[in-house]
Amino acid sequence: MIGISSNPDSTLMQAADYLLTLPKLSEACTIGMAPTTSTTLTLALGDALAVAVMELRGFNSEDVLKFLPGGKLGAQLARVSDLMHDGDALPLVGADMPMSDVLITMASKGFGIAVTTR
Numbered sequence: 001m002i003g004i005s006s007n008p009d010s011t012l013m014q015a016a017d018y019l020l021t022l023p024k025l026s027e028a029c030t031i032g033m034a035p036t037t038s039t040t041l042t043l044a045l046g047d048a049l050a051v052a053v054m055e056l057r058g059f060n061s062e063d064v065l066k067f068l069p070g071g072k073l074g075a076q077l078a079r080v081s082d083l084m085h086d087g088d089a090l091p092l093v094g095a096d097m098p099m100s101d102v103l104i105t106m107a108s109k110g111f112g113i114a115v116t117t118r
Helices: 011-015 035-059 059-069 071-077 099-109
Strands: 001-007 016-023 092-094 115-117
Touching: 001 011, 001 035, 059 071, 092 099
Parallel strands: 001 016, 092 115
Antiparallel strands: none
16 A cells, blocks of 8 residues: 555555655645645656556557546547448338337437438
């Protein structure tokens, strides 16, 4: 377990296998109490650890797609083939199909549209 704290004698640090001791600095707020400096230090250290582990493990953009397919990162790396539908997944309807059947096709395929074929 890795302990991160500015207090090397804390319960967390005593239980940790590895100690990452942050410097004791004043908080940036005007009364020196709101966690501002300490949270920024912790965030920077956490980011540095994450990047180091990514490099050690050879984590790349393909891994991002595998483990984080949704959200902004996944959207930036998505390919058209990952998003497109084809074959039986498409809500294809004939031009002469009754509207009630068109609505059923749209709903069963999960689209808000139907594609008319001739």
